Amino acid sequence: MMNYQTYLIDLDGTMYRGKDKIPEAKIFIDRLNEKNLDYYFLTNNTTKTPQQVADNLMNNHQITADAKHVVTPSLATADYVKNMFDDDVSNHSAYVIGEYGLKSAIFGTGIKLNEVDPDVVIVGLDYDVTYHKFELATLAIKRGAFFIGTNADTNLPNERGLVPGAGSVISLVETSTQQKAKYIGKPERDIVDYAVSEKGFDPKTAVMVGDNYNTDIKCGLNAGIETLLVYTGVSTHEDIAKETRKPTHEVESLDQWDV
Known part of the structure; x- marks a missing residue:
C-alpha cells in the first residue's frame, strides 16, 4: 500500500x-x-x-x-472566472444563483453584478432559489453568457436522507437553455x-x-x-x-x- x-x-x-x-x-x-x-x-x-x-x-x-x-468549488470557480478574460476581471460582469459562500468568492474577484446581460452566469446550490432567479439566468445565457455550474451533485446526504444538491438546480437551467454547463467541482x-x-x-x-x-x-x-x-x-x-x-x-x- x-x-x-x-x-x-x-x-x-x-x-x-x-x-x-x-x-x-x-x-x-x-x-x-x-x-x-x-x-x-x-x-x-x-x-x-x-x-x-x-x-x-x-x-x-x-x-x-x-x-x-x-x-x-466556489474558490475554484472564482479562480476560473479570473482567468477567463484577457483583460482585468473588473471590466466584466456575472449573475450568480447561490448562497453566500459562492457569491462572496465570485464577487471577491472584482467582477460586477449584472442581472441582464452578464458575461458569465454561475449556478450553484441555493436554498431560496425562485422562478425569478431561474428566469434571469436562462435569459442571460440565451443572450450569450458563458454558463458555469459549480458541481453536479444531484443529491446531498444529511441527517434526513438524500436531499437535492446543486446538480438538481443546475439541471433545470440546462433544460431551460438547452445548454450544458461548464462544471468546476x-x-x-x-x-x-x-x-x-x-x-x-x-x-x-x-x-x-x-x-x-x-x-x-x-x-x-x-x-x-x-x-x-x-x-x-x-x-x-x-x-x-x-x-x-x-x-x-x-x-x-x-x-x-x-x-
Whole structure:
C-alpha cells in the first residue's frame, strides 16, 4: 500500500452526515495529524465560506480544521472566472444563483453584478432559489453568457436522507437553455488542479477520500490520482459492483484505514 502524503477528503457522507457525527472521521483526522500528513477537505459545498466549513468541523464535529484546509468549488470557480478574460476581471460582469459562500468568492474577484446581460452566469446550490432567479439566468445565457455550474451533485446526504444538491438546480437551467454547463467541482478535475496549484502538493502522492463514486471517486479518476471509497454515505457495494473502473481502495469506515 502506498504511503500517501496528502489526503483530499470529502465532507458530507465522509466526515459527517448533515448534523450527525461519523465518529470514525475524527479518529481518522487525528491519526493524520499524529503522522504530520497533509490533508485538505475537498468539498462540493458552495453554500459556506472556507472559514464557515472549518468552524462547522471544529465546533460541531471536533475535527481539526481551519480555513486553509478547505477547498471549495466556489474558490475554484472564482479562480476560473479570473482567468477567463484577457483583460482585468473588473471590466466584466456575472449573475450568480447561490448562497453566500459562492457569491462572496465570485464577487471577491472584482467582477460586477449584472442581472441582464452578464458575461458569465454561475449556478450553484441555493436554498431560496425562485422562478425569478431561474428566469434571469436562462435569459442571460440565451443572450450569450458563458454558463458555469459549480458541481453536479444531484443529491446531498444529511441527517434526513438524500436531499437535492446543486446538480438538481443546475439541471433545470440546462433544460431551460438547452445548454450544458461548464462544471468546476467534483467529479471534474478542475477542482483538483486548483487545489494542486493553490496548496502545492504532489498529486502523485495524494489520495482522494470520499463516499460518493460519482463525484469523489470519479474526480480522483479524472485527475489521475488514487482513490479511497468509504461506505458511510451515498455509494453502496451494489453500485460499485456495476462499475468497470473501481476505486483504488475500499473500506467500510475510516477506522479500517491504516494511514
